[in-house]
Amino acid sequence: MNKYCSSCGVEMPAEAPQCRSCGAIQDNFVYKSRVAAAVIAFSTGLFGIHRFYLGQWWGIFYLLFFWTYIPMLVAIIEGIVFLATSQKVWNDKYNRGLSLGTEKGGVVVIVPLVFIGIAMVGIIAAIALPAYQDYTNRSKVLESKLVAQQLMPxxxxxxxxxxxxxxxxxxxxxxxxxxxDNVGSVEIDAGVIIVAPAASTGIAGALVYIPKAQGSSIVWDCTESTIDKRYLPADCR
Known part of the structure; x- marks a missing residue:
């Protein structure tokens, strides 16, 4: 089935994107930009939008598995590949070989991405470092708990x-x-076991285990410990 050029009216194949007579690009042809595809991949690739932009139905698989965040990693890699692809290869693959010039926006895309990446690393570090510090402090306090447990019997x-x-x-x-080395002082005061972390740990206060008689047994209560609650064992909070 043929059609007529929208510019000169010459008959031409229906699927041809450009008139061979006058060189006019036909109205039904949609040019797919390499840089635009990369930007979409970096920004909304988690949902496969860049694949829909390129006319590929299998972008739906990104939607199905977006909750795993794997599509986001794949899309970032694909965005980098898009920018690294030569204009000719890109046009041959996605634009039926038709060229509208060389796209030079790659650097414009990459530079902001570098700053965004640096910002993301900073945000992750701001969250992870305090969490790691809390974890190490809890581990140090646990050593004091182990000492107290030695004395309980x-x-x-x-x-x-x-x-x-x-x-x-x-x-x-x-x-x-x-x-x-993480345990400072160990004391007993009228049955109460008091274990303080060493000053080198930077943890103030002490674990305080108070014995309470319950029938023929003794239970230990450490909820009156003076260490920051973030670092206390779960049974002492």
Whole structure:
């Protein structure tokens, strides 16, 4: 089936994007920009919009799996590939070989992306570093908890045998508990176990374990600890 050139009226193949007689580009031809495709891939590639822009129906798979964020990574790579593709190869693949000149917006796209990437790294670091710091501090406080747990059986045994709480650590008559460099002081005050992290950890306060008799057993309460709640074990918050 043929059609007529919208400019000179010469009969031409229906699928031809350009008139061979006058060179006019036909109204039904839609030029697909390499730079525009890259920008769309970088900005909304998560949803496969760049594939729909290029007339490829399988962009729907990006929509189906966008929640995995894998399409976003794929789209970023595809955007880079688009910009790295030569204009001739691009036109042969997406524009039926028709050229409207060389697109020079690649640098304009890449430079903002570099700054956006730097900003994203900064944002991630601002979120991740405090979270990592909290994690390391909780690990250091956990070492103090382990020391307190070493003393609990001895305090319980002393209380059952003598029907009173030990006034200090020396009354337990046991070997010194195993500690680490992250543990500062270890005390017992009327049965209450107090373990403070070392000053080098930068963590203020102490873990405070208070024994409470419940029938024939003893339970320990550490909710009165004076360490920042962010660093406390879950049972002490």
């Amino acid at each position: 001895a305090v319980e045994s002393y209380a059952f045998e003598r029907q009173q709480w030990p006034r200090n650590l020396e009354q337990l008559d046991i070997a010194a508990p195993r500690t680490s």
